[in-house]
Amino acid sequence: MPAKGYVEIDIERCKGCDLCVLSCPTDCLALNISDTNSYGLYYAYLKEEDDCIACMNCSVICPDAAITVYKKEDQPKQRS
Amino acid sequence: MGEIRLMKGNEALGEAAIRAGLQGYFGYPITPQSEVMEYLAQQEPHHNYVFLQAESEVAAVNMMYGAGGAGARVLTTTSSPGFSLMQEGISYIACAEIPCLFCNVVRGGPGLGTIQPSQSDYFQSTKGGGHGDYHTIVLAPNSVQEMVDFVYLGFNLADKYRTPVTILSDGAIGQMMEKVELPDPVEYKPDKPWATTGKTKDRERNILTSLYIQSEDMEKKNQKLQKKYEKIKQNEIRFDEYKTEDAEIIIVSFGLSSRVSRKSVDIGRAQGMKIGLFRPQTVWPFPYEKLREYADKDRVKFFISIEMNAGQMVEDVKLAVCGKKPVHFYGRMGGIVPDSYEVIEQIKKIKE
Amino acid sequence: MKKGYKLIYKRPQTLTKTRINYCPGCFHSTMHKLLMEVVEEMGIQEKTVGVCPVGCSVFAYNYMNVDMQEAAHGRAAAVATGIKRMLPDRYVFSYQGDGDLAAIGTAETLHACNRGENFTFVFINNGIYGMTGGQMAPTTLEGQKTTTSPYGRDPEKIGLPLKMAEIVSQFERVAYVERVSCNTPANTRKAKKALRNAFEYQGKKLGTTFIEVASNCPSGWKMTPEQSLKWLEERVFPYYPLKVFKKPDKKEV
Numbered sequence: 001m002p003a004k005g006y007v008e009i010d011i012e013r014c015k016g017c018d019l020c021v022l023s024c025p026t027d028c029l030a031l032n033i034s035d036t037n038s039y040g041l042y043y044a045y046l047k048e049e050d051d052c053i054a055c056m057n058c059s060v061i062c063p064d065a066a067i068t069v070y071k072k073e074d075q076p077k078q079r080s
Numbered sequence: 081m082g083e084i085r086l087m088k089g090n091e092a093l094g095e096a097a098i099r100a101g102l103q104g105y106f107g108y109p110i111t112p113q114s115e116v117m118e119y120l121a122q123q124e125p126h127h128n129y130v131f132l133q134a135e136s137e138v139a140a141v142n143m144m145y146g147a148g149g150a151g152a153r154v155l156t157t158t159s160s161p162g163f164s165l166m167q168e169g170i171s172y173i174a175c176a177e178i179p180c181l182f183c184n185v186v187r188g189g190p191g192l193g194t195i196q197p198s199q200s201d202y203f204q205s206t207k208g209g210g211h212g213d214y215h216t217i218v219l220a221p222n223s224v225q226e227m228v229d230f231v232y233l234g235f236n237l238a239d240k241y242r243t244p245v246t247i248l249s250d251g252a253i254g255q256m257m258e259k260v261e262l263p264d265p266v267e268y269k270p271d272k273p274w275a276t277t278g279k280t281k282d283r284e285r286n287i288l289t290s291l292y293i294q295s296e297d298m299e300k301k302n303q304k305l306q307k308k309y310e311k312i313k314q315n316e317i318r319f320d321e322y323k324t325e326d327a328e329i330i331i332v333s334f335g336l337s338s339r340v341s342r343k344s345v346d347i348g349r350a351q352g353m354k355i356g357l358f359r360p361q362t363v364w365p366f367p368y369e370k371l372r373e374y375a376d377k378d379r380v381k382f383f384i385s386i387e388m389n390a391g392q393m394v395e396d397v398k399l400a401v402c403g404k405k406p407v408h409f410y411g412r413m414g415g416i417v418p419d420s421y422e423v424i425e426q427i428k429k430i431k432e
Numbered sequence: 433m434k435k436g437y438k439l440i441y442k443r444p445q446t447l448t449k450t451r452i453n454y455c456p457g458c459f460h461s462t463m464h465k466l467l468m469e470v471v472e473e474m475g476i477q478e479k480t481v482g483v484c485p486v487g488c489s490v491f492a493y494n495y496m497n498v499d500m501q502e503a504a505h506g507r508a509a510a511v512a513t514g515i516k517r518m519l520p521d522r523y524v525f526s527y528q529g530d531g532d533l534a535a536i537g538t539a540e541t542l543h544a545c546n547r548g549e550n551f552t553f554v555f556i557n558n559g560i561y562g563m564t565g566g567q568m569a570p571t572t573l574e575g576q577k578t579t580t581s582p583y584g585r586d587p588e589k590i591g592l593p594l595k596m597a598e599i600v601s602q603f604e605r606v607a608y609v610e611r612v613s614c615n616t617p618a619n620t621r622k623a624k625k626a627l628r629n630a631f632e633y634q635g636k637k638l639g640t641t642f643i644e645v646a647s648n649c650p651s652g653w654k655m656t657p658e659q660s661l662k663w664l665e666e667r668v669f670p671y672y673p674l675k676v677f678k679k680p681d682k683k684e685v
Contacts, residue, residue, distance in 0.1 A: 006434065008444075017457030017657040023617050042457070056441055057617035060624075063445040063461030064452055073436055075574075130517045135543040136509070141505035142540070146514025148481070149501045154514075172504050217547035276499035276515065278478045278522055282668055286494045 004072040005054025007046050013066035016042035020058035020067060025053040028056060081317070082247025083262045089224045090115035090254040091149065092262075093157065093183060093247070094123070096231035103152035106143035108136055108162060111195045111253035111319045113185040116157040135163040141169030148178040149288045150321055151275030153235055153268055157183040159251070160201050161192060170244050171210030175290030175301065177274075181231070181237035182216070183247040185254040188195055188415035191271075196415025197251035203393035204244050205248050206364040213237060213302055214307055216244040217316060218364040220334040226361075232263060237316060239270070240307055248363060250388070252336045300348035309365075318361040327356025328379050329427060332371065333386040334360050336417060341386045344418035348427060353380075357376065363393065371400035382406040382430060390412060406430075443631050444472040445609065448497045457657025459647040460488055460556060461633040462614040464495050466624040467525070467554060470631055471498060473566020480523045481515050483508045485537075487529035488562040505653040506537025509544035512551045523631055524551035530571040531561050534594045538570075541600070552630040555596060557645040566652040570594045573667055578652070593671065601677035607639035607684075609677040613646040615661045619674065629679075646672045 007029075014030060021029045021044055028051035033042050040050065054071035089094065094157060097105070117133065117299050118242045118298045124131040130147075134140035140156050150284040152333035158166060173180050184205065190199035205218045213239045217237050219230040227249060234245040245344055279285040292298040323345055333341040338359040358374070360367050374380050385394035394409040410426040412418045433439065447470035455462045458606040473479050477498055484492035486505035493500035503511040508526035516524040520602075533555050535539050541553070560566040560578055568581040571593045575584040608630055612623035623645065628640035646668050648660035655663060 005440070006437065013451060015456035019457055019657055019661075022658060053583065054440060054524075055617075057439040059616065060617045060620045061462070063454070063456075063458060065447060065461075065465045067441070068439070068443070069441040070433055071435040071440045073438055074448070104514065132513070132517060135539055138507070139510040139513075139540050139543065142504060142510035142519075143514035145503070145507075146501060146511035146516075147518045149511075150481070150515045150518040152518040154581055169507070176502070186505065216447070275521060276481045276501055279497065279499050280478050285493075285497055286499045287502070288500075289493065291490060291502055384615060 002053040005052045006049060006070050007052060007058060008068045009044055009046070010066045011037045011043040011066045012040070014043035015064060016044065017063065018044070019061045019063065020044050023057040023061045025055060025057060026053055039074050081261065082264055085262060086257055087224060088257050089116060089227045089249065089255050089265050090185065091226045092224050093231055094119035095262060096228040096281040097155050098127050098129065098264040099263060100232045100235050101153050101266050102155055103268070104147040104154040104167050105156065106131045106140040106154070107156045107158065108134050108140050110159045110324055112187060112254050113157050113159045113164045115218070115254070116183070116311055123367070128259060129340055137165035138169070141166040144180045145169060145173050145176070145178060146419050147181045148274050149170065149268055151177065151272040151277055151340045152203060154185070155181045157185065159185045164249050167210035167366040169203070170216060171212050171214060171316070172290045173244045174216065174290045174305070175202045175212065177242040178288060179315060180244045181234045181238055181247070182244060183249055186248065186250040188413065193316035193410070194415040195251060195380065197253070197336055197417060198252060198338060198388050198415055200413065201248065202363065202387070202389060205246050206366065212304060213362050214247045217241070217312060218246045218248050218362065220248045220361060220363045221253060222338045222359065224253065224256065224260045227253060228260055228262060241312055243308065250336050251415070257407050257427045284319065313365040317360060317365050317367045318354065320359040322359070324356030324358055324374070326354055326379070328354040328381045329356070330383045331355060331357045331359070331386055331423070332373055332383055332392060332393065333357065334344045334363055337386045337388050340418055340420050341423060344423040347420055347424050349391060353427065366400070368396070368400040369379070371397060375401040375404040378431040380405055382408060384410060384427060384430065387411040388417060408431065434444065434457055435471070446472040448492050452495050453491065454488065455651040457648065457660065459558070459614045459645060461590060462620060463554060463556060463623070463645055464492065466627055467527070468496055468656055470627045474628070474631060476523050476631070481519065483512045483526040484522070485526070485528040485532035486653045487532050489527055489529060489556065492561065493529050504533050506535070507540055509537060509540040509549070509553070513549050514545055516549060516551045520550070523634055526551060527554045528556070529562070529625050530555070530557045530559065530569045530617070534570045534596050539576050542590055542621060545600045545603045545606050545640050545642065548603070548631050550634055550639060552634050553640070553642045554627070555642065555644045556647045556666045557596070557644055557654070558649040559593070560649050560652040561666065562649045568676070573671060580585060595672065597677050600640070600642050602641070605639045606642060606678060607680045608633050608641040609672050611644040611646055611677070613664060613674055615648070615664050633680055633685070636685070638684055646674060
C-alpha cells in the first residue's frame with residue numbers, strides 16, 4: 001500500500017512554473033488558473049488530497065522551496 | 081632603535097610588510113617591481129603568511145578582494161601596466177570597503193612604455209583610477225626608508241578607514257639601495273567584525289558587495305564613502321618641507337623628483353636664490369591648505385612643480401594656489417629623471 | 433500539521449526569508465535551494481563562505497543565509513581563492529553562470545582548477561546570458577538562436593560551445609567533476625548528492641570540486657518551463673551529457 005501524505009504550498013513563493021505538477025506521480029497537484037497570488041502569478045495546489053503519497057517529488061523539484069511535505073506516521077520513510 | 085640594514089627599496093617594502101603582520105600576498109611579476117615578489121616568495125617558509133603568484137594582475141587584485149574580505153592583512157605590488165589592469169578591482173574594493181594595500185612601482189608610459197622610473201601614474205592614482213566616485217589614500221615615498229614606513233602606515237590607514245591604500249613609488253626608489261631602519265615586528269590582531277569568516281549564530285550574515293541596484297541605495301553608499309573621504313582629508317594629510325620658512329620660490333615635488341629638487345634648493349641658495357621645497361607625502365589627500373598659506377605670503381614670488389611626467393600634480397598645485405601666484409612646471413618624461421641643475425636653469429628662465 | 437502526520441520536508445533555514453526573484457521554473461532557484469539544504473544538513477553554516485558572480489545570480493547573497501562576497505564579473509574563482517587561502521578550514525564555494533565562468537572568467541577558472549584550489553565551483557550552464565536579456569553565451573548550442581545570434585549560433589564564425597566539465601576534469605588537482613541537472617526529481621536528487629559529495633571532498637581537502645549544472649533559462653530561451661525541460665532532454669543533454677567526469681579514489685575518500 002502506498003504511503004499517505006499531504007503537502008502545503010506557500011502560494012506567495014509559488015510562481016506557477018508547473019514543475020511540481022509535471023513531476024507528481026499521482027496527479028494530485030494542479031495549477032490554479034482561476035486565482036493568483038499577490039504577485040499576480042498562478043499557483044499550484046493540492047487538488048486530490050487523498051492521492052498524495054508523500055514521495056517528495058514536488059518538493060524536490062520545486063525551485064522556490066515553496067512546498068512543505070507531511071507524511072502519515074508509522075509508515076516506512078521514502079528516500080529524500 | 082630598530083634593525084639597520086642596507087636594502088633595495090623593493091625588498092625593504094617586502095620586509096616591512098612581513099614585520100607589519102602581512103597575511104596574504106597576491107601578485108604578478110612585472111619590472112621594476114618583481115623583487116618584492118621574489119623577496120616574499122623566498123621568505124614565505126620562515127613566516128606565517130601566504131604568498132601566491134596569480135595568473136594575472138586581474139586575478140591578483142580579486143584575490144586581494146577575497147582575502148582582504150576574509151579579514152586578512154593583504155598586499156599586492158605591481159608596476160604601471162599591471163596597475164591599470166587592477167583598476168577595476170580597486171573600484172570594487174573601494175566600494176565594498178575592504179582594507180588592502182597596493183604598491184605601484186611606477187614605470188614610464190603610456191602603453192607598454194619603458195621600465196625606467198616615472199611619475200606618470202599620478203592622475204590615475206590620485207583621481208580614482210577606475211570607474212565611479214572613489215579615492216584610495218595615496219602615499220608617495222621618496223626614500224627606501226619611506227618604502228618601509230609607508231607600509232606600516234598604509235596597512236594601518238587601510239584598516240582604520242576600511243579603504244584601499246596605494247603606495248605610489250617608482251622604478252628608482254624600488255631599485256635603489258639605501259640604509260634603512262626596520263621597525264620591530266608587530267603582532268597583528270585584526271578586529272574586523274564585518275569580515276566574511278562564516279556566519280555565527282550570534283550575528284547576521286556578512287555580505288561584501290559593491291552592488292546597490294536601487295539608485296537611492298547607491299547614492300546613500302556614495303554619500304557614506306564621501307563622508308569617509310572628508311574624514312581622511314581632515315586627518316591624514318602629510319607633507320614635508322625643506323627651507324620653506326623664508327622661501328621666495330617654492331618647488332613642489334613628490335617622490336623621486338623631490339630628491340632632485342632638494343639638491344636644487346641648496347644649489348639655488350648658494351647662488352643667492354631663496355628657494356624652498358614643499359613635498360606632499362600624501363598626494364591624495366593633497367595638502368591644498370598648506371600650499372594656499374604660502375600663496376598668501378607676500379614674499380613668495382612663484383611656485384614650480386617638478387615632476388617626472390607631462391605635468392600632472394601641477395594641476396593640484398594650481399588648485400591650491402588658486403591664481404594668487406604664478407605656478408610653473410618642469411618635467412621629464414619616458415623614464416628620464418631631471419637633474420638638479422636642470423631645475424635651477426628652469427627657475428632662472430622663469431625669473432628672467 | 434494534521435494529526436497523525438509528521439513533517440518530512442520543509443524549506444531549509446539556510447535560505448533567507450526573502451522571496452527568490454528568479455523567473456518561474458529557473459534552475460538557479462533549485463540550485464540555491466539544494467546548496468543551502470546541503471549546508472544545513474552538514475551543519476556547516478558557520479563555516480561556509482560563498483562567492484556570487486555577475487549575471488542572474490548576482491543577488492545570490494540575498495537568498496543564501498551565509499557570509500558572502502560579491503565578485504566582479506568573471507573573478508569569482510580568484511575571490512574564492514583569496515578567501516580559501518586565508519581561511520583554509522572554511523567551506524568556500526563560487527556560484528557562477530556560463531558567461532562569468534566560461535567567457536570573461538575563463539583564465540581565473542582554469543588557473544584555480546590547475547592549482548587545485550580547495551573550493552567548490554557551482555557552475556550554472558544555461559547556454560545564454562540571462563540577466564542582460566538573452567545574448568549568446570560561450571555555451572550556446574550550435575544553431576541555437578539568441579538575441580546576438582539571431583540566425584542561430586554559427587560554429588564557423590564563433591566556434592562550438594565550451595565543455596567546461598570535460599575541460600576541467602583534465603587537471604591533475606581537480607578532485608571531482610560532475611554534470612547534473614534538475615529537470616526531473618531523480619536528477620535533482622542526484623544534483624543534491626553531487627553538491628554534498630563536493631562539500632565533503634572539500635572538507636577532506638582533496639582539491640578542486642566542480643559541479644556543472646545543465647540548466648534551463650525559460651525566459652531567455654523564450655519557452656515555458658515545461659518546454660525548457662524538453663529542450664534539455666532533446667538538445668542539451670546529447671551535447672552536455674550528465675555524468676561523473678572525475679571522482680577521487682576510494683582510498684582518499
